[in-house]
Amino acid sequence: MAAPTNEEGPASEPGAAPYGNFPNYSRFHPPEGRLRLLPEGLLRQLFPSDARPLLGLDVGCNSGELSVALYRHLLGLQEGKGSPEQPADGKDLHLLCCDIDPVLIERAQQSSPFPNSISFANLDIMDSSSREPFLTSYLSRFGRSTFDISFCMSVTMWIHLNHGDRGLVEFLAFLSSQCRYLLIEPQPWKCYRAAARRLRKLGRNDFDHFRSLAINGDMAERITQILTRDCTMELVCCFGSTSWDRSLLLFKSNGSNHDGREPSEQQQ
Template identity: 40%
Template sequence: MVSNSFVALLKLVFSSVLNEPTCLQNLTQCLYEFLIDRCCGGTCQILGVDIDPALVARARHSNTHRDNVLYECVDVTSDQDREESFSQYLRKHGRTKFDIVFCFSVTMWIHLNWGDEGLTKFLTNICRQTEWLVVEPQPWKCYKEAERRLRRRGGGTFPLFPSLTMRGRVESDIESILQQQCRFTKVLETSKTCWNRKLSFYRTNSVSEADVTQQTE
């Protein structure tokens, strides 16, 4: 049983931040400001990661909350890269897990470049390091569009694209992995964002009703 107040907070995150076009260019900053204002009692630490060093450099340059928001260049599919960055960050703050992890527009790229096994491994590993997970799966039509864009640029095709077995119903496949293999419970699915995608909110089954209630106080 999930606390109604926490589910209400998740809906506020969606309506106030994640579906607000003015926040899309600086989503992490907007998310930090929302959490500080609504639920964190003035204390919140956020680690934002991306594999693209240019995007990380741009985010660092525009960061207005440098004491509380950190950006790192991390390959989340690399066990060593991920563990070094995440574990070091968690130890610095005296934690063993993140309270919540947001995965925006990332599952398709991991899937295209690392295949079914790579996507499953990523989701399994990230679930071991968080209590809550927000995931934004790109639907199958986004895969086909990415494939067409690559061909138009003369880049051929994604090598693993033909061998993907999770196709057509990728969102349902990701949900099955999270619920059946990772033992996470889906507590909320939003309507479509301005990117025409849904966000799904999951929690680990180790989070009790009492834990959820405390997080909202």
Template identity: 35%
Template structure:
């Protein structure tokens, strides 16, 4: 039994997990809170098929909500949702009412990244029209360090025409580290991180300066204090 994944949300404490793979995540962070803040003027309105990648999809609730959001503009969409946790992917498949494809892969592994490249080749594309990363960057950063975060952002940039990033602020890092210590575990990279208090701005700078992305817009903060950034 995986005790970490069996932890339930109690009050405002979601428990401790290493990869953000909370089993009841969307009871804590409801999808509509993000969807209602998405900009309305950056999506193509002609009849097209959006091919999208949702990184860190958890049980797929937000993935399905985003699919419905795109349909409001008359556009079909084909979304690939990926997550590192096989239990979450199984649940996503069980409750999926669309043709979204859910796959368990680690995007930071060479096999995981190769899978994405092969998927694109099979549908005849070099990039997804949209790649979404909602509250994923902190877990990449804590588990792979500064170099891993930059690698992740470079990979996402290479995969996306439009890149959607909701990055956790520094206070979330401190909370995650504290919860992990309570479970007698730790994030070994944490004390060596150079990107720290201004991490959201650091991520924006990496994408603009190193990945040569252009920032389109950003949303207002959610109720839990996170904004979503959009890059072309």
């Protein structure tokens, strides 16, 4: 997936964001719509005995509003109260957030209230030649080989539309290999039709793969099938659906090398 360029057209047009890189995304899908579904103390529940810093990966972070809100929520931090770098939930979280749009990443970097704990990076997650060395380099700073938890919020449709069925499966396989837990919010099929319709209204070519997608229908169920059947993950729970009809699904890896340490550390 090539990085967006100015040739894509005016970013203020919803249909002019064929990678989901909407410039004002949080205005029409505010973070609170997801956060209200997530229980307090989630990190304590998932990682009760982990004393070391937890590592998180947020794929498709846009301009960072949801990333920052997730960070606050997961650590029990209230906006404007207490030291922003002191977690109130007894956990320490370092969050790496990436997006394909460099303009959105620059905005996120400039406005982040947690520069020591949240990193924003311009990255095409479907470019294996750049993603793997970049993520490996980040993890190695902590002596780790995988992330503790990854977030994929309303990203799967854009991967699917731009890379087809094979690209979606590859993306889910890669993401599941990188983390112990995965919190994912798939877009329903009606969103695919709406995205294609917006492009047509602007007089643009349809998504290359839209009409040939064999993975369709109930996308939350189809993605669950891929993750549990092909990616050695199990569905832990569904936290419910947002007001815009998207489910928040939490998966856990059944893989053998997901404690996050480097192999040499595991053998000691």
